[in-house]
Amino acid sequence: MAKKSKGEIHAELYYECCARFVEQARRGEYDEAIDTALESLEFVPVVATYLGKTAGEVPRFESIDFILKYSPLFLHQRSLDILSDFLKSKRSVARKLPHDALGELELACCQILDAHRAWNYLVTRESVSESELCQALGEPRDQWTWVTSNWEQLGLLLRDSESQPNRLRLIGSFSQRVRGKCPFCGAMGTGGLYKLLAEIKCPRCQRPSRYVIVSLQA
Numbered sequence: 001m002a003k004k005s006k007g008e009i010h011a012e013l014y015y016e017c018c019a020r021f022v023e024q025a026r027r028g029e030y031d032e033a034i035d036t037a038l039e040s041l042e043f044v045p046v047v048a049t050y051l052g053k054t055a056g057e058v059p060r061f062e063s064i065d066f067i068l069k070y071s072p073l074f075l076h077q078r079s080l081d082i083l084s085d086f087l088k089s090k091r092s093v094a095r096k097l098p099h100d101a102l103g104e105l106e107l108a109c110c111q112i113l114d115a116h117r118a119w120n121y122l123v124t125r126e127s128v129s130e131s132e133l134c135q136a137l138g139e140p141r142d143q144w145t146w147v148t149s150n151w152e153q154l155g156l157l158l159r160d161s162e163s164q165p166n167r168l169r170l171i172g173s174f175s176q177r178v179r180g181k182c183p184f185c186g187a188m189g190t191g192g193l194y195k196l197l198a199e200i201k202c203p204r205c206q207r208p209s210r211y212v213i214v215s216l217q218a
């Protein structure tokens, strides 16, 4: 069997990281998933050269897209800094990419500031309507709806659709301990908000599930 080239080996390691962060994100372990996506950066330079030669073009790197999207939403400044160091120290790699990664990083750095402002506003209030949020934080409105709709999808924000206009409220701080309930067997448990929002194996019925948050007090 022919010996694998450095390009092939790095490509395998890179795709292995991708499979891992996709799975971690599916389980709701975003902290870990962002770290894995950062780990994959070390393989990007060789893979970019390898794909450029063998496939004729360099694709977007899934892990860079993942860091750009999720770091702002989880207020992970450190990962944006690491990506910035990477892109700036590897200019020849950045130039090979089919998109303006440095431009998109700049946008992500604005988004994390927006996310911080939205978080600070929401965390000190019981609930807020979208127009209130927009009025308090300023135009354009899109930047707030981007943050709030993504937080809603991630289970960090609740939209009370009974009230008109809809009111938004955070379901807690990132590290807060909360009480949750297994959706299958009803077992109650307490834990960090992050941990309960992630997929866990219920200690009573052993089924993998995401606990339903029943109270923000543990």
Ligand SMILES: [Zn+2]
Pocket (backbone or CB within 6 Å): 182, 183, 184, 185, 186, 187, 202, 203, 204, 205, 206, 207
């Ligand atoms: Zn259970």
